[in-house]
Amino acid sequence: MRRSSSPVKTLTTTVSPASNRSKWPYERRVMAWLLFLALPGLLFAAITLWVLQAPWGAWLFGWFPVAILSIVIAQIARNRAAYPLRTLANLVEAIRQQDYALRGVAGSSPSAMFELISEINALSEDLRRSRFERVEADLLLAKVVAELDAAVIAFDDEYTLTMINPSGAALFAARSNDLLGRPAESLGLEEYFDYRTPQVMQRTFPGKQGKFRIQASTYREAGVRQHLLVLTDLSLTLRQEERLAWQRLIRVIGHELNNSLTPIQSLTESLANLLDREPRPADWDSDARAGLKVINERARSLGNFMSSYAQLTRLPPPKRKLVSISNLISGVAALVSKCSIDIEDHPDIEFEADSAQIEQLLINLIKNANEANRAAGTDGSVVIRWQRTAAGMALEIVDHGTGLPDSGNLFTPFFTTKSGGSGVGLLLGRQIAEAHGGHIHLYNREDGIPGCIARVILPISVPLTDKKQVQAGENI
The missing domain is CATH 3.30.450.20 (PAS domain)
Structure with missing residues (x-):
C-alpha cells in the first residue's frame, strides 16, 4: 500500500539582523520627525537670540521652555499615534488566537482609523458567527454519524x-x-x-x-x-427481504395451487361417485369427459404457471453488443404486427444491450399497451418514442387506456388485472432493464388524455467496471 503526503509550502521573508537593528521603532520615528519639524524654529530662535546678544534670562525663560514644550508635544503625539496601533495589534492577536469576543473602541469621529477598527470589529463578529455555525454543524454531523x-x-x-x-x-x-x-x-x-x-x-x-x-x-x-x-x-435487511419474498411467493403459489387443486379435487370426487352408481346414468360418459376436460385445463394452467415462474429465475446475464434503437423497434413492430403501433420519428441512438432481451421487454410492454387500448374501447395506437437524456436513453411506450389502477402491485410476481394474464410480464421486463443498468417507471399520462406511459431508462454505454464483472461472470 503506497502512502503519499502533500507537502505544505511556507512563504517566509528573511530580514538581516544588521538592517533590523538599524531601524528605529515606529514610535521613535514619529517622535524624531516631530522634533525634526520643530528644529528649524528652535535654530532660528537660537540664532536670533545669539545675534541680538540677548541676556541669559531670555534663554532661560524663553528658548529653553519652548524647546522643552516641543519635546513634550512630540512625546504626546508619539503616544497618540502608537495607541491605536497597539489596539489594532491586540485585536489582530486576539483573532489569531481565535478569541473573537474582543472589540476595539473606534470612537465617534469618522476617520481612517475609525473605519479600520470598525472593519476589524465586523470581521471578528463574522468569524465568531462562522465558528458557532461550524461548531453546530460539527456537533450535528457527529450526532448523525453516531446514530x-x-x-x-x-x-x-x-x-x-x-x-x-x-x-x-x-x-x-x-x-x-x-x-x-x-x-x-x-x-x-x-x-x-x-x-x-x-x-x-x-x-x-x-x-x-x-x-x-x-x-x-x-x-x-x-x-x-x-x-x-x-x-x-446488509445481513438483517437481506434476511427481512428474503423472508418477505418467501411469504409473497408462498402466498401466490398457494393461491394458484388452490385455484387448480380445489376444482380438481371436487371433480375427481364427483367422477368417483358417478362411477360407483349402479346403474349409471345414460349420459355418464359425457359428464366424465367434461370433468376430465376441466381437470386437463386446470393442470395445463398450473403447468403454465410453473413455466412462468421458471422463466423469472432463469434470466441469463445480458450479452451486450452495439444496437440501433430504430432497427430494434422496427423489428419488434414486425413481431407484433397485430398491434396498431405509431413509431415517432427521432434521431437514431446506438447503445450497448442484449437485443434479444430488450426485444422481449418491448414486446411485453407493447402487448400490455395494446390490451389497455382494447379494454378501454379506444381506436388509438400504441405510441413509441425515444430520446437521449443525461441518464442515457429514455424509451416510452404510450397507450390510450384508462390508466393505472394501482401502481403499488404492478411489479408484484403473478399479480395481474387481466383475465388469463400470467402476472410476470412487467416483473420480467424490470429484471431485464435492471440487468442492463436501467429501470422501468410506469405512470399515468399528464397531458389530459387518459392512458399510461411505460418509461424505460437504459444506459447508452456500459461502465468499464460492469464490463469486467460481466466478463468475470461469463468466465466462471
Missing part, C-alpha cells in the same frame, strides 16, 4: 485510526477509545482502501459476521489527505 447503523471509520494519511462511530466499534467488539490510534493493518482493513466503488461481500469481524457493503473514499483535513471507510451490514 448511523453503518460503521464509519476514518484514518489519517498514515492509515492510523482517528475516528470510529459506535456501530464501527461494535463491529470489532471494543470501545471506541480503545481502537483509536490503531493501524488499519491490525484491524484487517488494509485491503478495503482500494474499494472506490461499493463492494458487497461476506466478511467476519470480531463482533459481527455477514454480508457487508464496503466503500472507501478520501477527504482532506487541514490540507492533509484522510481516508474514510463505510461498512454497511
